[in-house]
Amino acid sequence: MPFVTTSDGVDIFYKDWGPKDAQPIVFHHGWPLSADDWDAQMLFFLAKGYRVIAHDRRGHGRSAQVWDGHTMDHYAADASAVVQHLDLRNAVHIGHSTGGGEVARYVAKFGEPQGRVAKAVLVSAVPPLMVKTAANPGGLPIEVFDGFRKALADNRAQFFVDVPTGPFYGYNRPGAKADQGVIWNWWRQGMMGSAKAHYDGIKAFSETDQTEDLKAIGVRTLVLHGEDDQIVPIDDSARLSIKLLRNARLKTFPGYGHGMLTVNADVLNAELLAFVAG
Template sequence: MPTISTTDGVEIFYKDWGSGKPIVFSHGWPLSSDDWDAQMMFFLGHGYRVIAHDRRGHGRSAQVADGHDMDHYADDLAALTAHLDLREAVHVGHSTGGGEVAHYIARHGEARVAKGVLISSVPPLMLQTEANPGGLPKSVFDGFQEQTAQHRSTFYRWLASEPFYGFNRDGVEPDQAIIDNWWRQGMMGGAKAHYDGIVAFSQTDFTEDLKKITVPVLVMHGDDDQIVPYADSAPLSAALLKSGTLKTYKGFPHGMPTTQAETINADLLAFIQS
């Protein structure tokens, strides 16, 4: 399997398919690069080079005990882009991966970056604070951590079966194969990485990161997102970006790159080609 070793000795698995303009995909919690299958195959078929890695502690990357924070996530992504010597790359992040993309661009600069895309993403800040009253209470994320530590398999099955893809909505038919694939990806990763990652995606404030970014960024979000609520994420992120474009999808769930792949892929292609 292709891997790189980070400066702190962590083996990071990655996929690198095709040639042409590079598109780099950063996955959400607690999944893996496999979550981008529909996008990677689509863009590979359109002549692009597609790259995706398993975040440290996730998927096929090393299940290390430490470094499960946004600084390490961004630095691991920077190590991958440097190793592959990517230029003029488009960085696409879903959920936690959107935070990773924003922090990477702000922390490591735009020399290798052409554009960014934040899909159903956690910025600017998920946690409810005095400055962010629309965020979710810390008790929500404490519950996530408790369930991850004590009942991870059951908790992951519930997340995939109900809120992540909106399968708990009236008139929406659950897709068991999608549920099983989500659970498979989640259970491949390490419980410690996933436990710590909840703090990383919920408590990191990306406000200053977003303000630093000057390349064009497309912010895509469904207004029925039950994981990262729309009102306190996408519109605020788009407003903080110097060159941000907000695209809102009526009724789409958090996992829309999978359940609404045809729509999302077409809009991604239009943005990348623009």
């Protein structure tokens, strides 16, 4: 399997499909998943003639289960290691949830300074800041994330059943029809990774202030968010991010939840293609 070794010795697994001379699209997955969460998008864009790349974040999926470095800075640096290893240029970077935070920091700190990024997409993304602070009074209380940590430490396997069965895909909403395969696939991806990486990752995605990252991004950026997102509330994320980005457009989806890239892939893929090709 293809791996790249980072400067601090971490083996990062990646997929690289499609013609090497085609425009690259780089996908960044959410917590606690893997590159596999992008299957619907990678197959779609591959069929359209693009080169598609996705990696497993450190401690997730097939990447090395190191005990440290589970921070947004390391996530972005690891993504940069993959990009530089493959020498990707004119790339579109698309991130979901925590992966959206990874995209924001990567583009601001590495991608744009290196001249490697064409566009960016933040989908159901965590920036600018999830946790409630004096400067971010609309955020979620720290007790919410402490609850995540406790549930993970007490019984990670059950927690990773409860999240996709309930709020992640909106299957807890009246009239929603749960897809058992989608739930099992979420659980499978989560349990492939390291409990330590997942535990530390909660702090990374909830307490990292990315205000300055968003302000630094100059490339065209598309912000997509479901209006019924129970994991990353739209008012605390996308609606704030769009005010900080210099060259961005916000598209919201009534009734869609956090996992809309999977359960509403037909709609989201069409939106992504229009932006990438436009």
